[in-house]
Amino acid sequence: xxxxxxxxxxxxxxxxxxxxxxxxxxxxxxxxxxxxxxxxxxxxxxxxxxxxxxxxxxxxxxxxxxxxxxxxxxxxxxxxxxxxxxxxxxxxxxxxxxxxxxxxxxxxxxxxxxxxxxxxxxxxxxxxxxx
Numbered sequence: 001x002x003x004x005x006x007x008x009x010x011x012x013x014x015x016x017x018x019x020x021x022x023x024x025x026x027x028x029x030x031x032x033x034x035x036x037x038x039x040x041x042x043x044x045x046x047x048x049x050x051x052x053x054x055x056x057x058x059x060x061x062x063x064x065x066x067x068x069x070x071x072x073x074x075x076x077x078x079x080x081x082x083x084x085x086x087x088x089x090x091x092x093x094x095x096x097x098x099x100x101x102x103x104x105x106x107x108x109x110x111x112x113x114x115x116x117x118x119x120x121x122x123x124x125x126x127x128x129x130x131x
Contacts, residue, residue, distance in 0.1 A: 002067040002113075006046040010059045012036050015047045030094075065109045072096055072112045086110075 009015040016026055016036045023040055030037035036047040050059040068075050076086040079100055086100040096112040 001069065002044075004044045004046050004065045004067065006048050006063045006065055008050045008058050008061045008063070009047050010050055012047055012049055019045065019047070063107070063109070065111060067111045067113050069113050072098055072110065075110060076100075 007015070012031075012033060012035070016031070016038070019036075019038045020026060024038040024045060025040060027037040027039055034049040038045040038047060046065065050061075072089050076089065076098055079086050084100055086098045089096050089098045094111070097109055099107050099109050102108055
């Protein structure tokens with residue numbers, strides 16, 4: 001399982017330029033107006049536009065996203081057996097995911113690794129989702 005921290009930001013382009021100047025490289029195929037995928041030294045940082053764009057109330061927050069190398073049904077079953085309540089599995093343009101709260105009540109997102117989707121550009125995935 002891979003962990004990706006996500007920094008919520010006010011402006012994707014400005015944040016992208018900053019983290020690029022810091023030394024991270026943008027994965028342009030995975031970048032959109034609301035998301036930027038930055039890589040460096042074997043690590044990854046996601047930049048996501050703040051949910052409340054008019055107030056930026058959550059700008060600066062950091063969330064954790066996990067990418068599983070197993071089917072999400074196995075992960076959700078294991079969590080349920082341990083007494084946790086994962087959400088239903090959802091389909092998005094980037095693949096399937098679910099959320100679950102950790103013991104402190106923080107929401108964690110778990111994605112399923114989808115090599116086929118990862119090889120497509122964001123524009124291709126988004127246009128396919130709109131059909």
